[in-house]
Amino acid sequence: MLDRPDFQNALRYIFEEKIPYCRSLGLKFSVAGGRAEVRFRKQDFMLGNSKLKVLHGGVTASVLDSVAGISILLKMVEVDPKSDLETQLREFARISTIDLRVDYLEPATAEAFVACAIVTRLGKRVANVQMTMHDDAGKCVATGAAAFALRAPRTSSVS
Amino acid sequence: MLDRPDFQNALRYIFEEKIPYCRSLGLKFSVAGGRAEVRFRKQDFMLGNSKLKVLHGGVTASVLDSVAGISILLKMVEVDPKSDLETQLREFARISTIDLRVDYLEPATAEAFVACAIVTRLGKRVANVQMTMHDDAGKCVATGAAAFALRAPRTSSVS
Amino acid sequence: MLDRPDFQNALRYIFEEKIPYCRSLGLKFSVAGGRAEVRFRKQDFMLGNSKLKVLHGGVTASVLDSVAGISILLKMVEVDPKSDLETQLREFARISTIDLRVDYLEPATAEAFVACAIVTRLGKRVANVQMTMHDDAGKCVATGAAAFALRAPRTSSVS
C-alpha cells in the first residue's frame, strides 16, 4: 500500500488540502524511503520576530505535530495494510496527540525547512514518535517527542 | 509599570500587531489581575479536522508558547521594572523558548479560547512557565510547561 | 472507599512496602483532603552532589512519577469505586507511565520533601497528571507533567 502512487496521492491530498491548518502553513507531504517528509517555505505570517526573520516557535511545534501524525499513519499501513484505499485513509481519524515536546535548538531563520519522524513504538492504543526539523542548509533546528492515542479501529463499514 | 495603560497598550500593540504569527492567529492580549491573558476565536484555517471542527494541536501549542513568553515579560516588569517604556519593551527580545511541552486534555471544539500562564521561576538565564488553555465554557482543553532562555540584558542605549 | 481507613491502610502498605523502589526511597504515603501526598526524607544515597547536598534529579523524577501513579488510583476510586477492597487495589496494576516531564526549579537541598499531584484528565485509556514537589520550607523545587496508560480493567475475578 505504501508504494502505491494512488495511496500516496490520496494521502498528500488529504494532508495538504483537507487539513485546513496544514494547508494554511503550506505544508508539502512526500514519502521518501518509506518515511514521511513534510516540507514548507517560510512565509511572512509565520514569523515570531519580523526583524530577525525567525519562525515563531508555534509554527515549528505545528509542523512537528503534523509530521508525527502522518508518520504514525504510514507505520500503520506498513504494519497492518488495509485492502482498500478508503479504509486505509479512515485510519487517520484514529490518531490524536496526547502530548508533545519540542526542543528548539537553533533560531529557524532559513527560507525552507523539512521535518521527518520516527515511530519508536506503535502499540494498540498508544504510539510514540520522535521528530526532527532541519533547515535547507541541513542544520537541525528542532527536535521533538510525542505520544499519540490510537482510538479503536472502526470495523463496521461506515459510509 | 504593569498598571500603566501606556505600557499595556504598547505591549498589546507589539503582541497583536508586530508579531506576525500572533497576528495571523488573531491573538488578543490583556492583563487581568497582573497576569497575561491571551484570547482568540477559532477560525476555519486553524482546524486540524474540518468535520470535527477541532483546532489543530499546533495552534494550541502556538498559543501556549505565546502566552508563556509574554507572561515572562510581565514577570520581568514586576520584578525589575525599567524606568522607561522603550527599555522595558526591549526586554521582550531577550526571551526565547528552550523547550515546550503540551498536554492535550480535550478536543478543542469550542468557538473561543483563553490561555494564561504562571511563571514558576524567573532566574537570570532561565525561566520556567506553566500554561493552561480553557474554552469559552470554562473547560481546560490543554496544559503546558516550558523553559525559556533569557539572554543577557542590553545595558547600552541602542536606538 | 476513599475515606475508609482500611482502604487507605492497604494502599499505604502496598505503596510503602510492596513497591520495592518506593520502599528503598522511604516514600511515605498519606491522603490529605482526598489527595495523595508522598513525603520522604533526604538520605545520603539520594544525593547527586555530596558537597552541595542536593538530591539527584532522578530521585525527584522518581517521586513525581510515584505520586502521579497513586493519584490516578485515588481518582479512579473517586470516579468509579469498587465494592471490595481487593478489586479496588487491583486497579493499581492497570496504570503505567507513557511519558513524564520534570521541571527542576530549585536545587533540592532541604532535608525533607512532599509531593502531590492533580489528575487533570481521567479517560478510559489515558490519564493526564500534573505534579509538584515542595521542600519542608514550602518552596516548590520541581513540577512535572505525565501521561499514563490505563489498561482495560480486569472484569473476571482473578485470585
Place this chain on the structure above:
Amino acid sequence: MLDRPDFQNALRYIFEEKIPYCRSLGLKFSVAGGRAEVRFRKQDFMLGNSKLKVLHGGVTASVLDSVAGISILLKMVEVDPKSDLETQLREFARISTIDLRVDYLEPATAEAFVACAIVTRLGKRVANVQMTMHDDAGKCVATGAAAFALRAPRTSSVS
C-alpha cells in the same frame, strides 16, 4: 583529553563512586566511540512491580538524566579541552538539569540495560540532549530529551 586513560578513569571514579545516587544504582560508566555509555544490572530494590519484575519508571528517568549529564561533560571536553585533568573535571559542577522528558516504550523487564545520549546542541548557557536506554537484548525500552543549564565557567584557579 577524551582518549586519555587517566581522564576516563577519573571520570569513571567520580561518576561511579562520588555521585552517591549513581553509586546506589550501581551505574557503570564507559566511553565507547567517543560517547558515554552507562550500564547497570537490575536489582530487586529497583522494581516498580515485584511480580512483573519491571523497573520502576523513576530508575529509568534517573539513568537517562545521569547519562545525559556525563555526555554533556564529554562534549565539553571535545569542544573545549582543558589543559589539566582537575580543571576539566571541575566542569562537571557547571551542569544542572533544567528539565527532562522520558518516553517509556516497553516494560523494562530485562536483567541489564545500557543507556547513551547525543548532545544535540551545546551552547554557552544551555545544552540539549537526547537519550536512549536499551535492554541487554538490544530492545529500546525508553527514550528521553533534556535541557541542561551550564553555569558560567570558573576562570579563577580555585584549589
